[in-house]
Structure formats: structure tokens, C-alpha cells
Amino acid sequence: xxxxxxxxxxxxxxxxxxxxxxxxxxxxxxxxxxxxxxxxxxxxxxxxxxxxxxxxxxxxxxxxxxxxxxxxxxxxxxxxxxxxxxxxxxxxxxxxxxxxxxxxxxxxxxxxxxxxxxxxxxxxxxxxxxxxxxxxxxxxxxxxxxxxxxxxxxxxxxxxxxxxxxxxxxxxxxxxxxxxxxxxxxxxxxxxxxxxxxxxxxxxxxxxxxxxxxxxxxxxxxxxxxxxxxxxxxxxxxxxxxxxxxxxxxxxxxxxxxxxxxxxxxxxxxxxxxxxxxxxxxxxxxxxxxxxxxxxxxxxxxxxxxxxxxxxxxxxxxxxxxxxxx
Amino acid sequence: xxxxxxxxxxxxxxxxxxxxxxxxxxxxxxxxxxxxxxxxxxxxxxxxxxxxxxxxxxxxxxxxxxxxxxxxxxxxxxxxxxxxxxxxxxxxxxxxxxxxxxxxxxxxxxxxxxxxxxxxxxxxxxxxxxxxxxxxxxxxxxxxxxxxxxxxxxxxxxxxxxxxxxxxxxxxxxxxxxxxxxxxxxxxxxxxxxxxxxxxxxxxxxxxxxxxxxxxxxxxxxxxxxxxxxxxxxxxxxxxxxxxxxxxxxxxxxxxxxxxxxxxxxxxxxxxxxxxxxxxxxxxxxxxxxxxxxxxxxxxxxxxxxxxxxxxxxxxxxxxxxxxxx
Ligand SMILES: Cc1ncc(C[n+]2csc(CCOP(=O)(O)OP(=O)(O)O)c2C)c(N)n1
Numbered sequence: 001x002x003x004x005x006x007x008x009x010x011x012x013x014x015x016x017x018x019x020x021x022x023x024x025x026x027x028x029x030x031x032x033x034x035x036x037x038x039x040x041x042x043x044x045x046x047x048x049x050x051x052x053x054x055x056x057x058x059x060x061x062x063x064x065x066x067x068x069x070x071x072x073x074x075x076x077x078x079x080x081x082x083x084x085x086x087x088x089x090x091x092x093x094x095x096x097x098x099x100x101x102x103x104x105x106x107x108x109x110x111x112x113x114x115x116x117x118x119x120x121x122x123x124x125x126x127x128x129x130x131x132x133x134x135x136x137x138x139x140x141x142x143x144x145x146x147x148x149x150x151x152x153x154x155x156x157x158x159x160x161x162x163x164x165x166x167x168x169x170x171x172x173x174x175x176x177x178x179x180x181x182x183x184x185x186x187x188x189x190x191x192x193x194x195x196x197x198x199x200x201x202x203x204x205x206x207x208x209x210x211x212x213x214x215x216x217x218x219x220x221x222x223x224x225x226x227x228x229x230x231x232x233x234x235x236x237x238x239x240x241x242x243x244x245x246x247x248x249x250x251x252x253x254x255x256x257x258x259x260x261x262x263x264x265x266x267x268x269x270x271x272x273x274x275x276x277x278x279x280x281x282x283x284x285x286x287x288x289x290x291x292x293x294x295x296x297x298x299x300x301x302x303x304x305x306x307x308x309x310x311x312x313x314x315x316x317x318x319x320x321x322x323x324x325x326x
Numbered sequence: 327x328x329x330x331x332x333x334x335x336x337x338x339x340x341x342x343x344x345x346x347x348x349x350x351x352x353x354x355x356x357x358x359x360x361x362x363x364x365x366x367x368x369x370x371x372x373x374x375x376x377x378x379x380x381x382x383x384x385x386x387x388x389x390x391x392x393x394x395x396x397x398x399x400x401x402x403x404x405x406x407x408x409x410x411x412x413x414x415x416x417x418x419x420x421x422x423x424x425x426x427x428x429x430x431x432x433x434x435x436x437x438x439x440x441x442x443x444x445x446x447x448x449x450x451x452x453x454x455x456x457x458x459x460x461x462x463x464x465x466x467x468x469x470x471x472x473x474x475x476x477x478x479x480x481x482x483x484x485x486x487x488x489x490x491x492x493x494x495x496x497x498x499x500x501x502x503x504x505x506x507x508x509x510x511x512x513x514x515x516x517x518x519x520x521x522x523x524x525x526x527x528x529x530x531x532x533x534x535x536x537x538x539x540x541x542x543x544x545x546x547x548x549x550x551x552x553x554x555x556x557x558x559x560x561x562x563x564x565x566x567x568x569x570x571x572x573x574x575x576x577x578x579x580x581x582x583x584x585x586x587x588x589x590x591x592x593x594x595x596x597x598x599x600x601x602x603x604x605x606x607x608x609x610x611x612x613x614x615x616x617x618x619x620x621x622x623x624x625x626x627x628x629x630x631x632x633x634x635x636x637x638x639x640x641x642x643x644x645x646x647x648x649x650x651x652x
Contacts, residue, residue, distance in 0.1 A: 059400060093433035104435040109399055114423050120392020121399065121424070128397040131352060131378065138396070151419075154389035161384065315434045316426075316469050318492030324468065325602075326520040326567045 002052075002211060004276040008286060010052055010210050011269040014044040015290035017068045018266060020077040023298050024067065024084055024098070025241065032302070033084045037098045038065040042208075042240035045265035046171050047072035049213025050139060053221055059107050059125040059138040061118040064099035065171075065239075066111030069141055074106035077297035087304035094307040095315065116142060116149035119168065123159045126166035126230075135225050138166045139217075145176030147190040156198035156232070165224040167217065168195075170234045171207060177243045178251050195232035207235030208265040211272070238263075334504040336478035337367035337443070340485030341405055343513070345375050348403060351489055354381040354390055355407025355443075364409055365445050365504055387416035391442060395425050398440035403489055411446040411460040411498060418463075425494045426469025441488045441495050446474070447538055447588055448636050449502035454624035457632070459588035461536070462595050464496045465565050471519055472565035474498040476540035478508040480563060483517030491519065500537040520567030524576060528556035531582040531646050534573055534599055536562045539586040539637060546586075546642035555650050565595050573599060574607045581612040582649045588636055591619035613652040616645040 002010065021041040027033045040047070047068035054060070062069040070080055075091055083090030084098050091101055102110040109125065112118040122140035129136035146152055147170060159166045170191035174180060187193035195202025205216045213235060220231040238260035242249035249257075273283055316322040331339065345351045353371060355363075359382040362369035372380040383390050387408060394406035408414055414421060421442070428436045448457035464472045471493050475481045481499070488495040525540060526547050535543040540561045547557035558576050562569065577583055583603055585596030596617040603615060621635040 061396075091433070092431060092435065095433045096431045100431045102432040102435055104432065109396075110428065110432060110436060112424065114419055117392065117419055117424055120389045120420075121396035123389060124393030124396020124398075124404075125400045126396075127393055128400040128402045131397070131402060151388045151392065154384075154386035155392070157384055158386055158389040158393060162381070315430045317429075318437065318439075320434075322468070324566045324568060325570050 002214065004273065004278050007211065007269060007273055007276070008278060008282065010048050011266065011273060011283070012286040012290055013048045013072060014210065014266055014269065015287055016077060016293060017044045017047065017071045019290050019294040020071060020080060020297070021067060023081060023294050027081070027085065027298070029246065033098065034086060035097055036244045037084065038244045039241040040065050040068040040239065042260070042264065043171055043173060043237045044068050045210040046141070046169065046207045046213055046235045046237060049210040050169060050217045053214045053218035054137065054139065057107060058136050059109050059122065061109055061122045061138065061140045062111045063115070063118070063142055063146070064111055064113040065143065066101050067098070070101040070103055070108055070111070073103060073108040075101065075103045075108065077294050078300045081297050082301040082304050085301050086306060087301055088307045089301070089304040093311060095311070116146040116151040119146070119151050119155035122166050123155050123164060126159065126164040127162060129165060136165070137221050137224055139169055140166065141169045141171060143176070144170060144172040144174070144181040144190045147194065148185060153198070156195065156200060156230070159230040160199045163227065163229040166230045167220055167224060168230065168232045169217070170232065171237055172234050173237050173239045175243070189234055191232050192234040200230050200232060202232040202234065204234045204236065207237035208263050208268055210265060210269055329509065330507045331478045331510040332504065333478050333481055333506045334365060334367050336481035336510070337485070337499055338369050338371060339510070340482040341368070342371060342374060343482065344486055344489040345371070345379060350401065351403045351405060352379045352381065352397070353405045353407070354383050354394060356383055356385055356409055358382060358407050363407065365501065367499060367504070368407070387413055388420065391417040391420040392424070394440050394442070395420060395438055398438045399428070399436050403439055405441045405443060405489060408442060408444040410456050411444040412455050412458050414444060414460055414463065421464060421470065421496065422467050426467050430469065437492060438494045439492045441497050443497045443499060445501045446498040447500045447502055448625050448632060449538065451627060451629055451632060453627045457625040459620065461498050461565055462589040462593055465595050465598065466593070469494070470566060471495040472498070473519060473563065474500065474537040474565070475563060476503065476537050476561050478506070479511040479515065480517055482511050483515045484519065484563065486516040487519045495519070498537060502538045506541070517563070520564050520569055522563055522569035522572040523561045524558060524572065525561045526557065526559040528558040528580065530556045530580055531584060531649060532558045532560060532573065532576040532580045533584050533586055533642065534560045534562055535586040536565070536595070537588070539588055542637060542639060543586045543642060545639045546646065549639060549643050550646055555646060557646060568598070570602045573603065574610065577603065577607050577610045581610055583611065583615045584642065584645050584649065585617045586637055586642055587617065587619045589620055590622045591617060592622040594619045613649045616649060618642050618645050
């Protein structure tokens, strides 16, 4: 369990993520963010709890629903929003967009939009860490829907037979795009129930409880670093918004939504802070800092320049260009 | 070292030379270790480099290439084997969506220096799912370099260049060439990717060929020489980077062009070469261009049928004759 100061810091990071997601949604509706967004509001505790348990040099791989991981892993709201708004100051210089937020310098090795594709990459990063003898860990975050794709099973098996330091963290938000995972999966816990079949432990955690996530990831990470191999952690959670874009998520029963909204990760952390004697003004102060940070980020991103059109033909090859002929 | 080396031995020798030179080079694939590869193209690697550098994998094409990708992103130089090039379809996501796009979509933050090796092509009666020439699949994706050597010396020299490349390279080893022999190149031999070779000089027609089509084109050139037609044979060696300059230079001397490719006419690489010539070398031509390519059918089993479908010496000779008479 973290102390009150630690929990307050995690709370503030979650508040920053929540505000950034709200800002992204708002900017999207106003036509200032092109394409689409997959918001993770409601799932912040997984990113923040896991990050708190990781070393700064560990590797993280995320899905197109990866804003929270980029932000938890050191990207600033300004860099992320600038990327969403197609600005030259964006994380990927406006070549990635919402679905590909990446900050390699802090170990956030990318967000991938083909469901399940990044799981083998995380296995490879863990393999590389072992070959280089660095004791780094690789973590792949993915949705419940990804557990039915072949790459999931290939990754678990390979990681298990090679005993690699990799954690597979499933964010089970109960839905794929619009279909409940339970309708298309033969076991109740899509990730955790299958882990033992591949010879690795599968645990379930309350994904809205930042401290529980941190504890579980920390424990499984220590085990993996000690050479005991990979693990699957299934974090139960819920997304506040629809799957993407302006999806109102009308397919979800009202009682279900109500139950999960009451179990909000920020509220939960706020309650814990009160229990531990942290004054309400202190928590409000953290909220206030988060609000101000994200407001400044929106302004700065809006004011930033767009990319130089010549950038469209750079970065394909190591020489910086895109020429396919000598 | 012996004064001749087979193409298959050259594969292992080429990899071994790089593994001796650079400790970050590691190999993975099905049966590549103790078994030495199903085509015996990795014989001796496990003995010399041990199981920490030569890894046998499960039958998990997505995990093999995906893990190689993750390892390449984090400091290793993996050489992944996909047993038959037909099986690239099982991990096509990695070749089409992940590996070639990461440098670009992360704005240059993440790079993927790896080699995917695979046994390509027909002529051995393996049937429709083990005989395809698939180099044109890779050609459709910006961001992959494509090497397809025709001689043992080129296998070693191009392997060196591929493994040292900061860009991802798909390395096609032709099954029909595995038993062919040639002089082994000296230590330190590197063939820069994207440099075609004029392997026979001639003034009447340019034959552009790749991999197993190079010796076939040379045989056709011998037949034609008996008829008084001197063909210049260009071994393209790589599809990306593509050495269009050498093709155009040859055409300046011959003014007639025939491409000889094993992949199907429909979407084959010859179409790309021919379109460059139409764009930039139209004035050099004294006759229409011809493409001798695979028929647009799945590869049949019987030799007599397979010969109907993939290029033969007779088909190349006939195409050239039709141009000479033009
Ligand atoms: C291979 C592949 N198939 C389908 C899609 C379309 N798609 C995008 S997100 C999604 C649902 C994924 O659900 P889940 O893994 O639970 O993740 P969540 O969106 O809930 O975070 C689908 C089907 C895709 N991107 N990739």
C-alpha cells in the first residue's frame, strides 16, 4: 500500500488523464481532432497503477486505446493533444495520431491499432532484455477482445516456454467494440482463465483500484525479473465513453453503467485519501493543478504550427527519407 | 574454406559471419537450431553460437516475426526465419502493418533493424502452398527492403548488408538455388543493397531477372547467342531499393527489354520495372517491352504442369525472338 503522499500523486496523474480525455473528446466533437479517438476515461487506474510499479526503463506496448498509457508513462498532455490536433509539436510529429501515441524515450514503445498485434512485440522486447541482461520488463496492455486473436495465444506460449520477463495486462472493460466479450468467449475471464492453459499464472484484479493494480503488477514484475517467467493480469474495468468517436454506447444496460460509474477510479482514490486523513483542500488542489495543466496544454497545442508538408516523405528509411530506388 | 560453397551453405555462412562480428545478432525460427533448418540453411549455427543466440521456436509465425520486431526495437539485430515464404501470409500483419510503418508513424522514434529470411519459389514440385514466389507481396508495402540473391557469393554479401541495415529487410532464399555452387567470397564481403549486377553483357536485348530467374535468363542468353542475338542479363538482386539506373543504362545499349520473373504476371515486380521504363526510358525503346512471368494460377504439383506455369528457358527465348523480329 502506498502512503498518503504516494496515493495523492497517483490520484493527480489519474486526474490529468481524465481531464486530457475529456479535452480530447471535446476537441473531437468540435472538429479539431481528425479521424477518431478511443478514450480510456474510467480505465486510468490501470495505466497509473501499473506505471507506478514499473522501472523507468521498462517497456510498455499499448493499443489504439492508449492515451492513458502514454500519459502515465511520461508523455505530457500538451504533446498528446498536439499529436491529436495534427501539430508539428505532437509526440509523433503528427504522423501517428490518436491511435499511435508513442514516447520511446520513456519506454512507451507505441500504440498499435491491429488488435493483439503488439503482444508478440512485447514478448520480443522481454526476450531482448533477457539477452542483454538488463532485468527490464516488458508490459503489453490490451483489451478483452484481443484475447480471442491468435497472436495472444502465440505470445503467451512463447513467453512461457522461453520464461521471459513480460506481463500481459488485459483491460477487461466488458466490451469489444459493441459486442459484449461474454457473448463471444467460452470462459468467463477471457485472459486469466486461459493463462494456465499456457502454463502461466492468471490473476484478476479490480482495475479501478489504483493501489490494487500497483500491488499486483509490482508482485508479478518482481517474479518475472527473478526469472520466474510471464504472467497474465486481468484488470476489470469500464470505459466511460463509447468505443470510439462519438459512440454514445447505447448498447450498454443503464444499471450496468450506473454500477460502474459509482465505482469510478478517481472517486475510489478520493475516498481512500479521506480515510487516510488527507484534507479535502489538498485533494481539490490536485484537481485544480490537473485542470490548469490540461487547459494550458489545449491552448498550447491549438497555438502550435502544423507539420511541414515535406515531412510526409521522411522517416520511412534510416537515411531519413522515403526513396525506394537507388 | 573450400573453393566452392553451395547456396544453402552460404546462407549459414553469411549469418555466421555477422554473428561473429556483432553480438547483438540473434536467430529465431522453427527447427533452425539442432535440426539446422528444414533446408539446412542454418547448419552449424547452434553449435558455434549456442542456444542463447540461436532459438528454436514453436510453430507461431506471428510470434516469431512479432518477437523479432520487439527485439529489434530494443537493441537486438534479430534474424527470423519463416520456413516457406508462403507462410509469410500467417504473419502478414507484421510485414504489412507493423514492421514497415513503425519508424514512420512514430515520427522516427522507433526503428526496426531486422531480417526476415524465407525460402521462396517453385521448381521443386512442392505444390500450391509451398512453391509460391512471393517477393511481389513484399513489394506492395512501402517500408520493407527486399533482397533476393542468385549466387552463393551474393547470399553472403547481401546477408551482411541486410543484417547491418538499419531498415527491415525481407530476404528471399530461392529453394531451387539451394544446391547450386559458386566461389565463396573473401572475408568482409558486403554487397550493398540496391546494386544490380550486369551478369552477362550483350548489345541486342536486356533481360532483367531475379534469384532463380537469373541462371534461367543466362541459359536463354546462351540459346539466343547461337541464333545471333546477344542478350545482356541484369541480376536485379533487390526489389527495394530498386536499381533502376542500371536497367536504364543497359537499355541505352540494347533498346529492348524483357523482364523474367517467377511471381505471377498479375501484380508481379516486372510491372514496376516496366512502368519505370515507360516513364523514364520510353525514348530508349525500339520495341515493345515483354514480361515473362508466372501464370496467374495456383502452382500445380506435377513437373509437367508446373513448367507450364513458371518461366522456362523456352518462354524467355520465345519472348526475345518476338522482339528481335519487331
Ligand atoms: C485485427 C483487428 N480486427 C478488428 C479490428 C477492429 N477493432 C478495433 S477495436 C476492436 C475491439 C477491441 O476490443 P478490446 O480488445 O476489448 O479492446 P477495447 O477497445 O475494449 O479496449 C475491434 C474489433 C482491429 N482493429 N484489428
